[in-house]
Every structure is written in C-alpha cells, then in structure tokens.
Amino acid sequence: MKVYEKPNALYGTFERKTGPALESTHYCQGCSHGNVHKMIAEALVDFGVQDRTVFVSPVGCAVFGFYYFDTGHIQAAHGRAPAVATGIKRANPNSIVLSYQGDGDLAAIGTAETIHAANRGENITVIFINNAIYGMTGGQMAPTTLIEQHTTTTPGGRVEGIHGNPIRMCEMISTLTAPTYVERVAIGNSKHIMKARKAIRKALQIQIEGRGYSFIEILSTCPSGWKMTPPDARDWMLEHMTKVFPLGVFKDESKAREPGSWDRVIKPFEPEAVGAYLKDFVGATVADPSQSKPQEMHCKFAGFGGQGILTMGLFWAQLAMRAGSKVSWIPSYGPEMRGGTANCQVNIADERIGTPLVEEPTMLAVMNQPSLEKFEAEVVPGGVLLVDTSMVKTAPTRTDIKTVLIPASEMANQMGTSKVANVILLGALTAATDAFPFEYVIKTLPELIKKKSLVEMNIEAFTRGYQYVREQQNG
Amino acid sequence: MATQLMKGNDAIIIGALAAGCRAYFGYPITPASEIAHAAAIHFPALGGTFIQAESEVSAVNMLYGTAGMGIRSMTATASPGFSLKQEGLSYCAGAEVPAVVVDVQRGGPGLGNIAPEQSDYFQATKGGGHGNYRLIVLAPNSAQEMCDLTGLAFELAEKYRNPACILTDGFVGQMMESVDIPEPKALTTDHRSWAVDGTPATRGNLINSIYLDPYELEAHNLKLQAKYERCEVEDVRFEESDIEDADLIVVAYGIVSRVALSTIALARAKGQKVGIFRPITLYPFPTKRLAQLAEKTKKFLVSELSTGQMVEDVKLAVGHTAQVRFFGRCGGVVPTGNELLDQYDAILGEEG
Amino acid sequence: MAGVPYLEVASELCKGCELCMGVCPKQCIAIGDKLNSASYRPVYYTGENCTGCGLCFYACPEPGAIRVVKP
Numbered sequence: 001m002k003v004y005e006k007p008n009a010l011y012g013t014f015e016r017k018t019g020p021a022l023e024s025t026h027y028c029q030g031c032s033h034g035n036v037h038k039m040i041a042e043a044l045v046d047f048g049v050q051d052r053t054v055f056v057s058p059v060g061c062a063v064f065g066f067y068y069f070d071t072g073h074i075q076a077a078h079g080r081a082p083a084v085a086t087g088i089k090r091a092n093p094n095s096i097v098l099s100y101q102g103d104g105d106l107a108a109i110g111t112a113e114t115i116h117a118a119n120r121g122e123n124i125t126v127i128f129i130n131n132a133i134y135g136m137t138g139g140q141m142a143p144t145t146l147i148e149q150h151t152t153t154t155p156g157g158r159v160e161g162i163h164g165n166p167i168r169m170c171e172m173i174s175t176l177t178a179p180t181y182v183e184r185v186a187i188g189n190s191k192h193i194m195k196a197r198k199a200i201r202k203a204l205q206i207q208i209e210g211r212g213y214s215f216i217e218i219l220s221t222c223p224s225g226w227k228m229t230p231p232d233a234r235d236w237m238l239e240h241m242t243k244v245f246p247l248g249v250f251k252d253e254s255k256a257r258e259p260g261s262w263d264r265v266i267k268p269f270e271p272e273a274v275g276a277y278l279k280d281f282v283g284a285t286v287a288d289p290s291q292s293k294p295q296e297m298h299c300k301f302a303g304f305g306g307q308g309i310l311t312m313g314l315f316w317a318q319l320a321m322r323a324g325s326k327v328s329w330i331p332s333y334g335p336e337m338r339g340g341t342a343n344c345q346v347n348i349a350d351e352r353i354g355t356p357l358v359e360e361p362t363m364l365a366v367m368n369q370p371s372l373e374k375f376e377a378e379v380v381p382g383g384v385l386l387v388d389t390s391m392v393k394t395a396p397t398r399t400d401i402k403t404v405l406i407p408a409s410e411m412a413n414q415m416g417t418s419k420v421a422n423v424i425l426l427g428a429l430t431a432a433t434d435a436f437p438f439e440y441v442i443k444t445l446p447e448l449i450k451k452k453s454l455v456e457m458n459i460e461a462f463t464r465g466y467q468y469v470r471e472q473q474n475g
Numbered sequence: 476m477a478t479q480l481m482k483g484n485d486a487i488i489i490g491a492l493a494a495g496c497r498a499y500f501g502y503p504i505t506p507a508s509e510i511a512h513a514a515a516i517h518f519p520a521l522g523g524t525f526i527q528a529e530s531e532v533s534a535v536n537m538l539y540g541t542a543g544m545g546i547r548s549m550t551a552t553a554s555p556g557f558s559l560k561q562e563g564l565s566y567c568a569g570a571e572v573p574a575v576v577v578d579v580q581r582g583g584p585g586l587g588n589i590a591p592e593q594s595d596y597f598q599a600t601k602g603g604g605h606g607n608y609r610l611i612v613l614a615p616n617s618a619q620e621m622c623d624l625t626g627l628a629f630e631l632a633e634k635y636r637n638p639a640c641i642l643t644d645g646f647v648g649q650m651m652e653s654v655d656i657p658e659p660k661a662l663t664t665d666h667r668s669w670a671v672d673g674t675p676a677t678r679g680n681l682i683n684s685i686y687l688d689p690y691e692l693e694a695h696n697l698k699l700q701a702k703y704e705r706c707e708v709e710d711v712r713f714e715e716s717d718i719e720d721a722d723l724i725v726v727a728y729g730i731v732s733r734v735a736l737s738t739i740a741l742a743r744a745k746g747q748k749v750g751i752f753r754p755i756t757l758y759p760f761p762t763k764r765l766a767q768l769a770e771k772t773k774k775f776l777v778s779e780l781s782t783g784q785m786v787e788d789v790k791l792a793v794g795h796t797a798q799v800r801f802f803g804r805c806g807g808v809v810p811t812g813n814e815l816l817d818q819y820d821a822i823l824g825e826e827g
Numbered sequence: 828m829a830g831v832p833y834l835e836v837a838s839e840l841c842k843g844c845e846l847c848m849g850v851c852p853k854q855c856i857a858i859g860d861k862l863n864s865a866s867y868r869p870v871y872y873t874g875e876n877c878t879g880c881g882l883c884f885y886a887c888p889e890p891g892a893i894r895v896v897k898p
Contacts, residue, residue, distance in 0.1 A: 004884035004895040016681070018688050021865060023840055023891055029867065030844035034888030041890070051675040054544075066681050068890070072671035074543045075683040077566050080536035083528065087540020087548070088673070090498060090524045095544075095673025113536070116529035190850045190882045197885060223844070230844035266546065267522030269495040271659035277521055278489060278656050282479040285653070314480075314651070321480055321653055329480070329651040354737030355730075356650045359811050 009041035009050045010068050017067040026064055030230025032187040032220030033062055033129060036200070040098065040127065041069065043201045047208055053096040054088050056081045058110075060102035061135045079110020082117030085124045093263045096207060097124040104134045107143040107167050114169070118213055121178030123262040125203045126215045128169060131222040132241060139225040143167040146244055151225075166244050170217045174250035180212035180262075182251040186219035188238045192247070206254050212262040219245055288444065291323040294348060294435040298358045302332075302343035302375055303367025303391070308422035312365065313344035315426055318448050319436055320348040328356040341370055348435075363433065365425055367391050367409070386429055388421060404432045406468055412461065420461035427465025431473070438466055477656040483621040484509040484648040487577055487641065488517055490625030491549055493659040496575070497523040498541040498548035500534040502556060505589040506645040507579040510551040531556040535563030535576070542567065542574040543682040544673065545666025547629050551577035553645075554595050555586065557603075564638050565604030568699070569684030571669070573632035575625070576610075577641040579648045580780075582807050590807020591645035593729060596784035599642045600758040607696050609703050611639040611710070612757040614728040618652035624755070626657060631710060633664050635702050642757060644780065646730040646809065703759070712755035713764060717743070721750030723774045723823055726765070726789050728754050731778050731810060738812045742819050749819055757785070762792040769793035774822055778802045778810055798822075830898030832879030834872050840892040841869035847883035847893060856883060 006012075013022050027033045044050045050071055057065035059078035066073040072095070076084040085099040099117070106114050106128050117124065133151055134140040140153040144166045148157040158166075174182040181203055185196035196218055203214035219241050221233035228236060297320075301313040310331050317329040325348045332343040345358035364379050365386040366372045372392050379385055381400040390409035406428045412421035430436055445462060446455045481489070487510055491499075499514035501507075511527070518525040524541075528534035534550045541548040552560060557578040567574045580595045582588040599612045611631045613624040625641055632639040666672065671680045686692035717739055718724055725735045732753040742749040752768065754761050769775070775797055777786040786801045793799060802818045804810050834856070841863065848856045853876040863869050869892075879897025887893040 002879065002881070002897040004881040004893075004897075006891045006894075010890050018691070023837075024842075024865070024889060027888060029842040030846060031888055034890055035885065038887075038890045039885065051678055052673045054671055054673050056540075063685060066683060070678070072673055072678050073681050073683070074540065074671050075570065075681075075685060076539075077536065077562055080532065080539075080563070083533040083536035084540040084543075086526070086533075087498070087500070087537035087542075088544055088671075089540075090526070090537075091541040091544035091546045091548075092673040097673075112529050113533050116533065120526075190852075190886070193850070193882070193885045230846050231849055234846065234849070264524065265522070266497050266524050266541075269497060269547070269659075269662060271495070271661050274492055274495075274521055274659045277517075278492060278659075279477045281517070282477060282481065282489070282656060285478045285480065317651065318480055327480065327653065330646065331649055352736075353652075353733075354739075355734040355812060356646065356652075357734065357809060357811075359813070 007038065007041040007045045009044040009070055010037065011070045014067045017064070025068065027061065028224040030221060030223040030233060031061070032131065032218065035187050035193065036127065036129065036218055036220070037068055039197045039200050043204050044071065044096070047204060049096045049208060052094060053098065056085045056088065056097065056099045058101040058105040060105050062100055062102060062129065063136070065100060079105050079108070080113055081105065081110065082113040082122070082126060086117050086120070086122050089122055089124050090264055090266055093123065093265050096204065099124055099126045101126065101128055102135070103128070103130045103132065103142040103144040107169050115172070118173045118179050118215060119176050121180070121213045121262055123207055123210055123212055123264070125207050127200070128215065128217040129220045130217050130245065131220040131225070132166070133222050133225040135222045135225045144245070146240055168245060170215065170250045173215050178213060179215060179251055180253050180257050181206055181214040183249045184217040184219065184245060184247050186237065186242060186247055187221065188219070188234055202254070210260040210263045211254050211257040217245070219247070285322060287324045288322050288440070291436070291440050293323050293325045293350060294320055296350065297348040297363055297433070297435065298361050299346040299348070299363040300343060300358050300361040300375060301346070301365045302341065302371035305342045307367045308419060309342045309367060310344045312422040312426055313346045315445070315448055316429070317346045317348070319441060319444055322444055323436065323440070325349060326351060326353050328353045330356045341368065343371065363429070365429060367421070367425070369393060372396065384432055386425060386432060388425060402432070404428055404469060406465065408465065411464055411468070415457065415461060417457070420457060423458045423461040424465035427462040428469045431466045431469035478653050479656065480651050481618060481654050482509060482649060482651050483615070483618040483643065484579070485513045486618045486622035486654045487551065487625045488513040489654065489656060490622035491575070491629070492517055492521060493657045494547065494626040494629040495659065495662050496547040496549050496629060498546055499523070499525045500528050500537040500548070500550045502528050502531045502534050502552065504553045504556045506581055506648055507551050507553040507556070507577065509648070510577060510579070531559035532563065535560040538574050539563055539567055539572055542572045543570065543671055545670030549575040549577065551579065553579045553581045554583050557595055557598065561598070561604035564610060565606050565608060566684055567638040568608035568610070569606060570682045571636040572638070572682060573636050574638040575628045575632055575641070576638060577643065580642065580644045582805065588807055589645070591730060591780060591809070592805055592807065593644055593731070593780040594784065594805060595642065596757065596779070596781060599640050600760070608699060609758050611635065611637060611706065612642050613639065614642050614755060614757050615647060616729050616732045616753065617647070618650060618654050621647060622654050622657065635706055636669065637702060644729050707759040710756060711759045711761045711764070713761040714753040714755060716751040718750030718752060718768065718772070720748050721772050722748040723776060723819060724750050724752050724768060724772050725815070726752045726754070726775055726777045726785070727779065728757065728785065731780060734810055734812055735778065735815060738815045741812070741816060747819050747823055760788045760792070762788070765789060765792035766794070769797035773797045775799045776802060776818055776822060778815060780809065781805055832877045832895070832897045834877050834883060834893060834895045836869060836871055837892050838869035838871070839863050840889050841867060842889055843867040843869055844888060845870065846886045846888065850882040850886040852880065852882070853878060
C-alpha cells in the first residue's frame with residue numbers, strides 16, 4: 001500500500017505558530033513554499049536523516065520554517081543563511097543542513113554569502129525559491145523580477161535601463177569549480193513538479209553521502225504578490241519565467257565526487273591535547289636562576305625596516321625575561337611602519353610595567369640618520385646612546401649621556417652579511433650597559449634564534465660587538 | 476606553568492584554544508590580522524576550523540551558526556569590521572547564542588586609520604546593533620589579560636548565553652609581554668538544553684530571534700533584561716590602585732590605564748594623592764563601585780583614546796557627588812605620562 | 828483485500844487554489860461550493876477514478892490538505 005500524506009518531518013500540529021488554524025500553514029493560497037516544504041520533509045523521512053537535520057530559514061515568507069519542520073532549526077538574518085549553514089555544517093559535518101532561501105534573500109542582500117558558500121563547496125543543500133518578487137514585504141521588485149513585470153517598486157514594470165536585468169543564479173553558480181550539482185526546476189505542471197521532487201532528493205542524497213554542495217533553484221509562484229489566481233500564476237510562470245530562467249541541470253559532478261570527500265570535520269575539544277600542543281608550540285621559557293635581574297631599563301631601538309630593529313629589541317627583552325625581569329616589547333605601529341623606518345620599545349623592570357611606550361629612554365640604539373635626529377633629544381641625562389656609525393653620518397650632539405659609536409653594519413659586511421649588524425649592536429649594548437654577563441648571553445642566544453643554522457654566525461656577531469666596545473673601554 | 480613572550484593578539488588565540496574554542500571565522504583587517512594569522516595556524520592543527528570568510532558579515536554569521544550548535548567559536552576584527560558585525564551580534568543576542576568577538580579598536584570614524592583608539596566604546600557597550608541588548612564587554616590591558624579575559628569571555632558568554640566582546644586596542648594587541656599559558660580544562664557546560672547540534676537530543680530546539688506576537692517579544696526582551704541585571708550584580712570586574720587615600724582618581728582602561736599606572740609614583744612623589752580605577756568589564760560597568768568611591772574622593776579624571784565616551788558612564792555613576800574631568804586623545808595619539816601629570820596639576824591645583 | 832485507490836481532502840485545510848485539479852489525470856477533483864472556516868472554497872474528491880498516482884498530493888501547496896491512498 002502506498003499512502004501520500006503529510007510527512008512526519010513536518011509537525012502534525014504547528015504549535016510554534018501563533019494564532020488560530022494550527023494545522024494549516026501561514027502561506028497564501030497557491031504559494032509554492034508548501035509544495036517544496038512537503039518534498040523536503042518527505043525526503044528527510046525517506047532518507048532517515050530527520051534527527052540530524054538542521055534547517056536554516058531565511059528572512060522572507062519562509063522565515064517561519066520552524067513552525068513546520070520537525071528538525072533542528074536555526075533562523076538566519078536576511079541573506080546570511082549560507083554563512084550560518086557553513087558554520088553549522090562545520091560544527092557537525094554529520095548534520096544535514098538545508099539553506100532555504102527566497103530570491104531577495106539569496107540573490108540580492110545575500111549574494112556574497114551565496115556565491116562564497118558555493119565557491120567553498122560547503123557540503124550543504126541550498127534550496128532557492130525563485131518567485132520573482134518579494135512576497136513578505138509587499139510585492140517589491142526582486143533581483144529575479146522579469147523585464148516589464150509590475151511590482152510595487154516597479155509600478156510601470158521593470159525596465160532594463162533603470163532596474164537592470166533578472167539575475168540568473170544557476171548560471172552563475174555553475175561557473176564555479178566547487179559546486180557538485182546545480183539544477184533549476186519549477187513547481188508547474190505534473191512533470192515539472194515530479195522533476196523538482198527528484199532534484200531535491202538528489203541534492204540531499206549528495207549531501208548525505210558527503211559529495212558536496214548542491215543548489216536547486218525552484219521557479220515558484222506568488223499568486224498574492226503577482227495578483228493572479230493560482231492556476232494563472234502557474235501558467236504565467238511556465239510561460240514567462242522559464243524563458244528567462246531555462247529549466248535543466250547546469251552542473252552535475254556527483255558521480256565524479258567520492259563519498260565523504262567534502263566532509264570537513266571539527267574534532268571535539270581535548271584539553272590535554274590542546275595543553276600539550278600549546279606548550280610545545282610556544283616553548284616554555286625557563287628563567288635562568290643563576291642569572292640576576294638586570295637594572296631597570298627603558299629602551300628604544302630605531303632604524304630602517306629590514307635592519308632587524310624589531311628582532312634586536314625582542315632579543316633584548318627575552319634576555320631580560322629569562323633573567324627573571326618583567327618585560328614589555330612594542331613595535332612602532334601605524335603610519336611609521338609604512339615610512340621605511342621602524343622602531344621598537346622595550347621596558348625592563350623588577351615589578352609590573354606601566355606604559356609599554358617609552359617616552360624617555362634610558363637607552364637608545366639607532367641604525368639610521370633620521371632616528372638619531374628624531375630620538376636623541378629624548379634620552380634621559382645619564383642614559384646610553386648607541387649609534388651604528390656605518391649608517392649615521394653626523395655625530396651625536398648630547399654631552400650629558402654616554403655615547404657608544406660602532407660601525408656595526410660595516411663589521412657585519414666583513415662577516416659576509418649585513419643581516420647581523422643588529423646582533424653586533426646587541427653585543428655592544430651588553431658591553432656598554434653591563435646589563436648581562438657575556439657568558440649568559442652566549443648561553444641564552446641560541447635558544448632565541450629559530451633557525452639553528454644561524455646560531456653560530458649570531459654568536460660570532462655578538463662577540464665582535466661586545467669585544468669592540470670592551471676594547472674601546474679599555475683603550 | 477609555561478611562560479612565553481608573545482603579542483597580545485597572539486595571546487587571544489592561546490586563551491581561546493585553552494578555553495575550548497574550536498572554530499574561528501575572520502576577515503583580514505589591520506590591526507587585528509595577527510589574530511587571524513595565529514588562528515589559521517593553530518585551529519586546523521588542533522582539529523578545529525578556521526575560515527577566512529568573504530566578509531565581516533559572513534564571518535559573524537558563520538560564528539552564529541557554530542555557536543548555535545553549541546561549539547565555542549569566535550571572530551576578531553577591528554573597528555570598521557566591528558560596525559559590520561553589529562547585525563550578527565544583534566541576532567546572537569536575540570537568539571541567545573554565546574558568541575565571542577574581539578574588536579581591536581582603531582581610528583575612526585569612517586576609514587579613519589589603523590592607529591589605536593578607544594572610540595568603539597559606545598558601539599560595544601550600549602548594544603551597537605538594533606534592539607534591546609548588550610554585549611558583555613571585557614577590556615584587557617596586558618598580553619596576559621588578552622589571554623585570560625578571552626577565556627573568561629567564553630565562560631560569561633555561556634553563563635548568560637549572550638555574545639561577549641574583548642574590546643582592546645592596537646597597542647595592547649601589538650605589545651609583547653610574558654604570558655603564562657593557561658592549563659586547558661574540560662568543559663563542564665552542556666549545550667544540549669538549548670543548542671541545535673544536528674543530533675536527536677536537540678531536534679526540538681530552536682535558535683531564533685523572531686517573535687511575531689508583541690506580548691511574546693516583550694516577554695523575550697524582559698527575559699534578556701533580567702539576564703543583564705543579573706550580570707550587573709554577579710560579574711562586574713575592575714582593578715584599583717592607590718585609591719584608599721586618593722584626592723584624584725584616574726579612570727582608564729586598556730592602554731591608557733597602563734600609561735596612567737606609570738604616572739602614579741611620579742605624582743605621589745610630588746605629594747599628589749592620585750589613584751587609578753580601571754574597569755575590566757566595560758559592560759557591566761562598575762557603576763556602584765564608582766558611586767561608592769565618589770563618596771570619599773571628589774575628583775575624577777577620565778582619560779580615553781576618544782573624544783569622550785566612557786566618561787559618560789563615569790558621570791552617570793558619580794552623579795553630582797564628585798567632579799568628573801575628561802582628557803582624551805584620538806586619531807592614534809596616546810596621552811603621554813607627562814600630559815596626564817599636567818592634568819593632575821591642573822585639577823588638584825583648583826580651588827575646592 | 829485489493830482496495831480501490833482514493834484521495835481525501837481535509838476541507839478545513841484546503842485553500843481552494845485548484846492546483847490539484849490541474850494535475851489530476853482523471854479529473855476526479857472538483858471545486859466545492861461551500862466556504863470553510865477560513866473562507867476558502869475547498870475542493871473535494873468526486874469519488875470515482877482515482878488511480879492513486881499522488882500527483883495531486885505533490886501539486887497541493889498545503890502539506891496536510893490532501894491524502895492519497897493506493898492500496
């Protein structure tokens with residue numbers, strides 16, 4: 001025996017609906033939404049997926065999809081259903097996700113979401129109800145409204161030169177690589193209706209098997225919005241809409257796609273695994289108990305982008321942190337970054353650090369002329385100024401601070417690469433400030449350098465800078 | 476405990492992962508992009524998901540989807556993107572979806588610039604999108620807090636089933652400081668009573684914010700309001716420094732609170748009794764505590780990277796019991812310590 | 828027992844759109860002349876010739892309005 005009746009994936013009584021008549025839908029006489037709801041619900045039952053289905057309803061007449069479908073349900077903002085559906089599907093790839101949308105929702109305000117969910121090949125099913133009008137809001141022009149069609153916002157009929165042309169979504173989406181199956185059907189006569197049913201079932205089957213994204217455009221009627229009787233609306237749709245929106249399969253790669261090939265799984269949270277990963281990734285920093293904390297310092301490192309200014313400051317901060325100090329490091333930020341000059345500011349203190357911004361440096365290292373000119377005056381009396389004389393041609397003018405001059409870039413060149421000039425300066429800085437013992441830095445530096453092949457050269461550079469200043473101090 | 480020097484922006488992702496966040500949706504925008512860069516590495520490596528969305532709007536709606544499925548999820552952006560996300564956040568609040576959003580504030584209005592500001596305060600704390608709702612807004616001022624408050628944001632978002640926001644600025648995001656990596660703990664919450672997760676247990680659940688009947692919508696609004704009232708009692712957070720004897724209390728959050736902290740010793744060395752009050756939750760705002768403090772301290776200085784936003788809440792809190800002054804810089808200019816000290820001189824030098 | 832196919836119309840749910848009439852190959856559905864409580868004129872089964880093909884069920888936009896039984 002075969003019985004055709006309201007499928008169980010639709011509620012028996014529509015309890016979520018407000019008002020009277022809890023067994024009939026809110027849809028107008030002859031509206032195609034009901035047909036499509038019925039076909040979807042039937043397929044969900046036949047395929048045994050009702051329990052894991054999440055229906056995403058749009059804004060538009062189908063906003064109340066949750067009145068009817070006895071499935072999980074997430075209501076989306078206007079046009080955003082494919083983005084919401086993306087989130088849902090990623091959250092649980094085993095869920096069956098339907099993004100059910102009208103023409104304004106899908107092809108006007110939500111065009112970007114539509115195209116990009118398709119382009120990512122989300123393993124979802126998009127059902128597109130194209131009835132060439134905004135129904136819910138009062139019969140305005142839709143992106144799919146036909147030329148010369150009268151709506152409340154095209155009272156004289158849609159005009160190409162003013163309103164543009166009806167948009168063909170199947171054609172657009174089928175140009176994309178990822179979508180698996182794209183078909184346009186109609187709720188027209190018997191053959192059309194049965195084809196629509198078949199297309200909906202196929203699209204769901206593709207999703208269930210993990211074969212990827214399907215897009216089913218369903219030419220539908222809106223007798224109320226069109227101001228026609230339902231039979232006239234059906235005939236008008238078949239006569240006029242199918243000319244602009246030809247029916248048929250635009251893309252079908254379902255056979256070529258392996259089952260499961262579009263599953264994108266999110267694994268559950270495993271605290272231990274996350275903890276182990278984070279520790280491994282960030283690499284625990286162990287303070288060196290044999291090393292005493294350096295004195296409080298407020299440092300500024302400045303030069304051209306590409307000279308390793310930021311790294312120099314970072315090494316300095318890390319040396320202090322491993323010696324047990326509190327540190328902060330902040331790069332020059334904003335427009336300065338783009339101008340070719342860079343600086344970073346490092347605070348080193350025993351206790352909590354206030355502002356990370358260094359207004360009055362106790363130590364300034366400069367690797368170019370503009371930086372000397374800009375920052376020399378900021379150094380506190382008694383502070384240290386370190387200058388790469390290879391790059392800075394004028395001499396510092398301050399006499400109330402300790403000035404250390406070193407041709408760091410030339411020394412680096414002699415070593416075969418200008419890239420270690422910053423580490424030469426670090427060596428010089430260490431000698432000039434006595435912030436850290438030489439041996440401590442030699443021991444710690446290798447831990448700070450990511451590329452192990454560069455460790456030896458950096459140790460050499462640091463040593464040369466350190467010795468250069470020590471020789472000056474002794475000589 | 477593992478400690479590492481890291482940027483505030485990176486610390487957000489560490490905090491999120493440790494809190495069990497499994498999905499990140501973002502769109503490139505300066506100065507928040509490092510958050511997405513870190514997410515793009517770590518989320519997939521840990522079996523979570525990272526999607527670079529086609530727009531800020533899509534990102535927040537993907538978040539609405541995963542969070543509605545009961546998965547801890549987040550997005551991050553900077554001011555112009557935060558404006559775009561307001562629609563989605565309104566839906567999250569309306570449908571009671573516990574999403575987490577980070578706003579690394581930059582200069583505005585319009586395209587503004589990429590330098591830090593605190594001019595999204597109104598948008599973040601007063602609702603921002605349409606309808607009667609609030610975000611729970613947390614304002615970190617260190618890399619450690621970027622990590623820890625992100626974890627807290629997930630907890631509060633779930634506790635109240637309401638979106639929570641980390642409201643920070645470019646400086647706190649770019650700044651590197653040592654961060655203690657939190658130990659991830661198993662989640663004790665069960666989303667199945669409300670979420671729709673594509674399993675039989677949640678088939679009857681509904682994530683939705685449409686209530687056609689006026690009385691139903693009013694009741695829904697009152698329900699949301701009751702949550703906010705509870706939040707205002709149970710989850711106000713702030714930090715006080717040197718306020719016991721203060722003649723002047725500086726109220727600041729984020730990077731400005733750090734600048735202010737540097738000035739206290741200098742002011743006190745001059746004999747000025749200055750303290751700092753730092754709201755950590757910008758919503759719920761520590762209104763009651765400020766009103767209490769105003770009983771004793773009669774001068775307040777609010778400093779922000781804006782033309783004056785949080786100052787309105789401070790004025791509301793203290794009413795006429797104390798004097799409230801404002802000193803703000805904007806466009807990416809940060810008040811210097813000396814500028815604040817000048818303010819103290821001026822205010823404390825005044826009669827009465 | 829080999830029964831006869833038939834269809835039932837829930838006249839309180841039918842909105843009288845007549846779309847089922849258009850698809851019925853045997854033209855065994857007709858429009859009634861009485862209004863239901865929602866002010867629609869529901870269709871009814873004429874009582875003869877239903878083959879149980881189910882086309883009217885799929886053409887009907889109202890999920891609960893038509894039930895077709897094919898024994």
